[in-house]
Amino acid sequence: MSINSSFENKFGPRVRFKEPLAPLLAYGVGGPADVLVFPKDEEELSWVSNYSKELQVPITIIGTGTNLLVLDGGIRGIVISLSQAFQNIDRVESTQVRCGGGVSKGSLLEWALDRGLAGLEFSAGVPGTVGGGIFMNAGTKYGCYGDILKELRLFDFEHGPRTLLREETHFGYREQTAVGKSLVTSVLLELTPGDTSLLRQEVNRIIKERAEKQPLDYPSCGSTFKNPPQGLSAGRLIERAGLKGTAVGGAEISTKHANFILNKGNARASDILSLIALTKEKVRESFEVELECEVIILGEAG
Template identity: 40%
Template sequence: MNEYIQRCEALIQELPHDAVRQNEPIYKHTYTQMGGLADLFITPTTYDDTQRVLKFAHRNNIPVTLLGNGSNVIVKDGGIRGITLCLKHLNNIEITDTQVVAQTGATIIGASREALAESLTGLEFACGIPGTVGGAFYMNAGAYGGQIADVLERVLVLTEEGDFLTLGKDEFEFDYRKSVFSKKQYIALEGTMTLEKGDVVQIKQKMDELTIARETKQPLEYPSCGSVFKRPPGMFAGKLIQESGLQGTRIGGAEVSKKHAGFIVNVDGSTASDYMNLVRHVQEKVNETFGVMLETEVITIGEDLKDPVND
């Protein structure tokens, strides 16, 4: 039996049976359809169970990795050691007046649609972002001129030690694809977003326009982690990659999209190693051509696959 599974036997007994999976294939939970096994894949349904997991892990020095819906992440082929915590069942969304209170396992697309139903404007930019509310907070997600920093008011989190804490907007430390949640490894549980009353027809029209733009320009027909690279100041990563002659370049089953150069797609059973090798190749080529080192936006987690001969 795996070391971490053995060490977590007491925790496993405390949680609902269907909340814990052992040696779970992570490729089933990522948009790239890649990734090795997670020792323990835990999907709590309450804040108390989530706290129980974190407190146990902290007391017993067991690593915890948070996974949303796997839309902006590469999980390495060797999988994830310890506990992988997925909050997909904490997905309730409630609206009161102009405030949207969303649990972080809900999708940000779902939150934008709930806002539309209540004639609230301010989340239209999120109508095509394929991530969770928690992932949107973590990365200060944005698109088409809007970002989470524009609307988020407060967030209930759990610290690494398993303590509840409520943060206000002056504590989020938002930057381009960065936040306090990533810096301090907080587990966000729910957030309150303040929007404005608007015209439902205009809101829907804007969301429809953004959806069409996304479907037209992005390679949604293949598994991918979305936009791989951050936008360099005053430039566009996709344009630099395209002008470096990299579209269509393949390593293994991973390919620089022919439709949008900012995406790397899984066209033929790509491994995480294929994907990451292609990411590095793109970075090297763009740097060689333009003197710009592209920084990745996608998050990489897990371990490399060990060589059984040399292990």
């Protein structure tokens, strides 16, 4: 039986072949996945895992692509998206919440606000899934997922499902030591009691503050580079290197916030990649600072 018919028998309409990834990713760029599959539970993840081992093809996980630059040649092997499952949000105890890895951060925040649960306000305006948020330890000056994590449920493609306690992990600035090549299927978060209307006020304030500073009119992946150590700001270094407004093809360094690279309409991944390379080079030349990408680059050049 061919790989395509095995997958079709198992997943039906939840598998696609040579499927363009661009529509699934925030940047709206990127080539096709050989196989794009939407598993609904750990048994199906296990099936995909066995198949990938048997055929020796790699597995790549995508959330909503709000921190991903997939190159124009696309991704070889199997791409897993959680966007059609792992969507549960359950209150476990009065302040503990179990949440699927495919849940959007915004939905989780809304769920918590409705129930007067505090602790997620830091994530106001941060797009993407909770699983992606854990992988990136997404956060803002107000906090990050590592702060509220109690337990992590992972699917390890070598060894199957496992649970990790917060104490067994390290979460730092846009990094963690917990996930590796595993998939975050769910998290247990510890929140605190709060007042819904006060929490909403705070969330609205944060969203307004972000909208004033960030260029949200065009597709982007948020901050392209991590802030370098010693309290330096990547955005300020890029601005001081004179790069605001610099364009390659359809991609442009934002004139509003220099750490954002925007897709102004018809960018290819290669345009964004060229701007990333140019920015690194100019900042290195001007300030002897090596910028590190926060955006994750996957796939093959076109």
